[in-house]
Amino acid sequence: MKILHISDLHFPKKISLFSLRGKAIVGYLNYRLRRKSKHPLVLVAAMVDAIQNLDYDALIISGDLTNVSHPSEFQNAKDILKPILTDKTFLIPGNHDRYQKRAMGPNPLFEASFAEWIGESVHPHFYLRTKRIAGKLFVGWDSNLAIPRITANGYVPKEVVETTTKLMKEPYVLVGHHPLWNPNTEVESSTHRLSNRKEVVEGLQRNPPDVYLHGHTHTNWVKLPGKETPFTIVNSASSTRLSDRKHECGFHLIEMGKTTHYRRFIYSENKFTETNPILYEETEGIV
Template sequence: MKILHISDLHFPKKLSLFSLRGKAIVGYLSYRLRRKSKHPLVLISAMVEAISKLEYDALVISGDLTNVSHPGEFENAKEILKPLLTDKTFLIPGNHDRYQKRAIGPNPLFEKTFSEWMGTSLDPNLYIRSKKIAGKVFIGWDSNFAIPRITANGYVAPEVITKTVQSIEEPYILVCHHPLWNPKSEIESRGHRMLNRAEVIDKLKANPPQLYLHGHTHTNWVKLPGVRAPFPIVNSASSTRLSDRSHECGFHIIEVGKPIQYRRFIYSEDQFIETNPIFYEESEGVI
């Protein structure tokens, strides 16, 4: 099976400041002044075009389709992704898709817009989504929560982990927005990391996934199986960002077999081209 993994798309959308509330005003101004130029429209168009021409069995999007979870941003993201949204697509929200409390309930904007491609719920009280694509089970978690402060922490409740490892009886791919591991050169701040990722990894050992796919940190890597986390951890963020000295951006195609094979694509000279994946041993980073 070939899995094409993209993440942290942060599609640009011009918004009126009068339509924003609370921290969304600060977040949107930060995006317009600091990050908008890093996600040019020409790169976004090139990504959609490149993916449309590639062969894959499943397309996984691991969150952050928007910037401040404004209703207009969700419709904009859906329109841009329209050529890629098929029965082969599976997606989950990122922290920017949960940026405001009004994006979560009682009618969550992410679910309202993308429910057709989110799979089915395994528990009415927990966010555990499941979708089978080409015979492979994909499990999605929501590690995000909207809080008033300008932070980007993640958290996965213990009951979500327990329910997952106890109820899945076949090999599965786990998709979640926040990393479980970072290279030593990419250690996250206290306000950016998943708060209980050591607990997540320890509980997953009872029934580990074949792959853990995530985003959040805007540079690509593949962490190979190790002693603490006996499964690969793959970061395809940001797939729509220009690379620079601090960010190796792009996306992956992962062929699940024995062994698992990885291909990486980056934006260069107005198109996406294939290049070498970035591999790390578990000892080269931190949980």
């Protein structure tokens, strides 16, 4: 099984300030003035081209396709991803895809835009979706909150964790947006992290996934199974950002078999090339 994992795409899109409201105005100005240059269109095109030329069984996107969840951003993301949106694709939303309350219920923009690739809902009262690709079961969570102030916290209800561990009767891959573990050098702030992740990790111990795929923190890593989190955790954020002194960006191709191999691809000299993965033991970070 070959799983290609990308995340935190933050596709560039020009938006009129008059069409925004609340914290979206501040968020968009922050994007235009600080982050836009870090996600150049040439890198976006190179990523799509690289994916089209890779051999994989499943393409997983763990959120943040947009910047402030403006309606035009969802269509823009869909247009850019069109060449690689197939029956092998599975997506979940990130906190930027839930940036505004109007991006959520009763007709969420993310679900409306990507209905073909978000799998099937398995519970009527909360976000828990599954999709089988090439015989492998993928489970998607929505850990995002539409918070009025400028924060990026997440939360996974206890019922979602319990239902996941009870219903999954076979090996599965879990996809969320927020990290469940961070290296000691990448500890998240209190306004950026999954607020109940210790409880989430404890709950998953009853029936852990083979691997947890996420984004949110714009630096790549692979955490190998440990005592507290007895499953691999892979962060492929941000797949469309230029690397710098503080951010090791790119995406992963996970080859699962009798043994698992983690291949990492980074943007260099106008194209994506393979490089060494960044591997951690659990003891080198914290839940």
